Amino acid sequence: MTLSLVVGVDGSEPGLWAADWATDEAALHGLPLRIVHASLWERYEGPVFAQAAELPSEHVLAQEIVDRAAERARQRNPDVQVTVDIVPDDPEAALLRESGRAAAVVTGCRGRGPIRGALLGSVSHSLATHAVGPVVVVRGSPHNRRGANGRIVVGVGEAATSAKAIRFAFREAEARHCALDAVRAWRRPAHRTLAHPLLAGDTAHHHEERAAALLDDVLRAPEHEHPDVPVHRVTAEGPAHHVLLTHAATADLLVVGASRRHGPLALPLGRVAHAALQHADCPVAVVPQRAAA
Template sequence: MSQQKIIVGYDGSPDARAAATWALDHAARTAATVTFLYAYEEPFWMPAASMVPTPAVRPPEDLQRTATTMLAQVTTAAARTHPTVTTETRTVIAFAGPALIAGSAQAETVVVGSRGHSAVAGLLGSVSVAVSAHAHCPVVVVRGEAPEGAPVVAGADGSAASAAVLAFAAGQAADRRVPLRVLGAWPPVTGLWETGPVITRSVTAEERKPFDDLVGEVREVHPDLEVVADAVVEHPAAALVRASASAQLLVVGSRGRGPVRGLLLGSVGQHLLRHSSCTVAVVHETRQDQ
């Protein structure tokens, strides 16, 4: 990673404030700089039709003033709660997703809330999905509240990203001084038809070998870290959601070993961003600018 910088997508919403707290806590442990980035679209005027009123548009200077005030408030609060962390602010005229993706090329981590200010409450923010799929570095989507001393959980499925997932998860667990739980989930086998009964099976030693090898490498790199490895026969999305209930961070790859390799954010990752009980980190196989 080119430098220790954490970028937080900040819009003043409750979820953005939670993302700011997560980033500041992480920076306090790693001596990283936190950049609060606020992106807004420059308004434009549209001529009104004969029977349609012209929409009210806030002038750019008003938006800039609002952004400056909001960012000043978050950095002032950060100086009070995390005095050892260096913070900076940045305002850009752009859509939030592309702005965060562009900034991720020079960042260690991008942190966002699961939802921002939106006209449709209760839906997963499109920004968190887009950034998780396309960023050049790990993306942390902050959700829920972590139980005290809860472990970090990593999903390892044998895909190309698994090594990067475990390396990131192990670093997070070591920084927090909590255990790391590595979860490998193999889907159950059904009959000839999707509606057929599930056939009970166990994970064979041959199937487990790549998983066990990855876990062994983590233990070699982090000999003082408590590492628990579980191999289960269960749909990966269901197993990881269940594990998230007792975790403080769930770490997964941006793509799994599923049949649709072209998806930049796999179906399991998208499911977790919507249903995980804890914060989710999405890790890419390599930095996409390399």
């Protein structure tokens, strides 16, 4: 059975950007597109219907929201099969449910919630934190959202959190016929261990070599499976989130992994994914991977 690509819309401009991106993504992978609007029928206060003499009923408004997004998708690519669904439920709960039966769930970076100045909307954050499948948060400059750079960036962390993200990134690069930058950040320890024979010389060189060796190891299998994808290995010194954001500044998509098992003091998403979702200047795909028990 072919899974659908699901996009959540709420009538906001970021929601329409997400619908545009999802339409292009569905066309790239030959997937049907399912447009979902979930609401508990709160009164809409956004700009779309601000000029109307009377606000329509909540249900009529919901229908107008999905119809507008569907028409926009059909105009953007008539070959994409588009369906719509209106779910009378909390948006977070509804889209989390969708994540278990979709190829991916796409959402805008902000919705029409009460905290309009937030860098990341609560629905997007909840999806990225708890979804069982890939979540794409469409953010960044219009140029990067259009996919005009011909480059995808994937952050390479430990195998427990990045293996599925790496395979996701290879599939995206293959579908787009573009290059893939696999980025591994490294840092020198705060205190040098002079007694260790491997650290007796140039410690920077040693840590950079370890980062390069890790890239070779984790990329070996996916490179074999996707031989037509040009892969650029990038090792850079510095905090991982700074390194990734720098390299993704002119990318079409940033892919990061996320473990679904954390210690009590860990951030729910991890620092790298959290920073990417808050600050990246391009769409961000968060690909979950369940850590071994």
